[in-house]
Amino acid sequence: MDITPLVQHFAKFISLDEKEIELLGLLVRHHTIKNREFLLKEGEICLYDSFIVKGCVKIFQIDEQGKEHIISFAIENWWAVDMYSFIGQLPAVYSIQALEDTDLIQFTRKQYDLRYEIIPQLNKFTRKMLENAYVVHQSRILQNISLLVEEKYLKFLEKYPNLESRISQRHIASYLGVSPEFLSRMKKAKILKKKK
Amino acid sequence: MDITPLVQHFAKFISLDEKEIELLGLLVRHHTIKNREFLLKEGEICLYDSFIVKGCVKIFQIDEQGKEHIISFAIENWWAVDMYSFIGQLPAVYSIQALEDTDLIQFTRKQYDLRYEIIPQLNKFTRKMLENAYVVHQSRILQNISLLVEEKYLKFLEKYPNLESRISQRHIASYLGVSPEFLSRMKKAKILKKKK
DNA sequence: CGTCTATTTGAATGTACTCAAAAGCGGTGG
DNA sequence: CCACCGCTTTTGAGTACATTCAAATAGACG
Numbered sequence: 001m002d003i004t005p006l007v008q009h010f011a012k013f014i015s016l017d018e019k020e021i022e023l024l025g026l027l028v029r030h031h032t033i034k035n036r037e038f039l040l041k042e043g044e045i046c047l048y049d050s051f052i053v054k055g056c057v058k059i060f061q062i063d064e065q066g067k068e069h070i071i072s073f074a075i076e077n078w079w080a081v082d083m084y085s086f087i088g089q090l091p092a093v094y095s096i097q098a099l100e101d102t103d104l105i106q107f108t109r110k111q112y113d114l115r116y117e118i119i120p121q122l123n124k125f126t127r128k129m130l131e132n133a134y135v136v137h138q139s140r141i142l143q144n145i146s147l148l149v150e151e152k153y154l155k156f157l158e159k160y161p162n163l164e165s166r167i168s169q170r171h172i173a174s175y176l177g178v179s180p181e182f183l184s185r186m187k188k189a190k191i192l193k194k195k196k
Numbered sequence: 197m198d199i200t201p202l203v204q205h206f207a208k209f210i211s212l213d214e215k216e217i218e219l220l221g222l223l224v225r226h227h228t229i230k231n232r233e234f235l236l237k238e239g240e241i242c243l244y245d246s247f248i249v250k251g252c253v254k255i256f257q258i259d260e261q262g263k264e265h266i267i268s269f270a271i272e273n274w275w276a277v278d279m280y281s282f283i284g285q286l287p288a289v290y291s292i293q294a295l296e297d298t299d300l301i302q303f304t305r306k307q308y309d310l311r312y313e314i315i316p317q318l319n320k321f322t323r324k325m326l327e328n329a330y331v332v333h334q335s336r337i338l339q340n341i342s343l344l345v346e347e348k349y350l351k352f353l354e355k356y357p358n359l360e361s362r363i364s365q366r367h368i369a370s371y372l373g374v375s376p377e378f379l380s381r382m383k384k385a386k387i388l389k390k391k392k
Numbered sequence: 393c394g395t396c397t398a399t400t401t402g403a404a405t406g407t408a409c410t411c412a413a414a415a416g417c418g419g420t421g422g
Numbered sequence: 423c424c425a426c427c428g429c430t431t432t433t434g435a436g437t438a439c440a441t442t443c444a445a446a447t448a449g450a451c452g
Contacts, residue, residue, distance in 0.1 A: 065342025121318040130326035137333035144340035145373025146265040
């Protein structure tokens with residue numbers, strides 16, 4: 001079972017020996033979902049912590065008025081999980097759906113715990129990764145309360161390189177928290193501004 | 197050195213034996229800051245990871261126009277830190293300032309690393325705490341992109357019980373990402389609505 | 393009591409939304 | 423190959439939400 005992309009991902013903070021890599025390989029499963037398929041639906045239990053080898057998913061919620069709100073996208077070398085649901089094995093708050101055909105490496109909840117027992121170093125890895133997520137999330141919260149839509153859009157382009165061309169503008173609008181109509185107008189106004 | 201509140205905080209996820217508590221006590225320092233004093237100023241290195249025993253601080257940034265944006269408040273049994281600055285010992289992105297006289301238990305960056313070496317269980321604690329922060333942050337991001345100001349205000353009241361009466365409305369407005377004038381009007385409109 | 397800051401109120405403005413309709417685009421089947 | 427379907431994007435008009443600036447009022451503190 002090829003878990004090279006995952007091992008490379010771990011290598012950001014820790015290095016595993018061959019024995020550990022082998023054990024890890026025994027612990028996970030590969031899985032593929034097609035475009036538009038669901039990895040998780042709100043209300044279900046999130047059974048897997050999924051590492052994305054290739055592809056793209058959206059993590060979102062539908063509100064009472066039926067509007068979709070995208071919390072985040074996850075692309076290559078990111079994780080796709082409803083942390084709350086996965087950790088506590090409780091009904092999911094979010095849904096996760098593929099925006100492209102997507103290859104995953106998955107851990108069940110038990111395998112997730114086991115990986116820390118087998119490879120204690122991974123506690124450190126996950127701590128580092130979560131420390132990083134903490135910083136990124138705080139920064140996003142600041143952006144949400146302080147920036148204009150145009151600036152948030154530029155931050156999105158920075159954060160997800162090349163993703164803009166892979167997904168629809170409607171999805172970007174939902175991620176930014178604005179209507180698709182407004183994003184369309186904003187982009188037009190910005191282009192006109194630049195031409196002057 | 198009394199670190200009881202900290203030990204109780206750790207007890208949420210792990211239990212320490214007497215030896216470990218003693219070691220921990222040797223590792224930290226107590227510190228007190230007065231209302232309006234700074235724990236950290238943007239651009240400085242964040243020297244401490246601070247656990248709040250008593251009091252309240254705001255974590256914020258001042259934008260180019262001189263406007264203050266409050267990322268979060270930290271009260272009793274919370275941590276006050278610029279994670280980015282503290283972990284990497286890089287210039288801080290945020291400032292942290294007391295809103296009341298505040299008692300802290302502090303770790304330096306070295307002590308922070310050391311605590312994991314001395315008490316490996318703490319890796320698990322911090323992982324759990326950060327998993328939790330991950331969930332809370334995601335939920336706040338969702339609220340920011342999907343809720344009206346009135347709903348965000350209600351979420352604030354839920355998240356920080358009784359804090360409303362301890363801090364100024366101006367600070368709450370800054371946390372919500374709206375002007376103080378608007379928050380004032382909104383509260384008035386809401387009260388009038390209720391009376392009907 | 394006076395000073396400083398926070399809150400409220402008013403008026404004008406700007407930002408973003410809704411609903412409806414038109415235009416564009418991509419895939420599928422005949 | 424192209425005609426049609428479904429979905430996305432754009433455009434328009436009217437409206438709602440939230441801001442700015444200025445001024446008045448209310449509170450807090452030495």
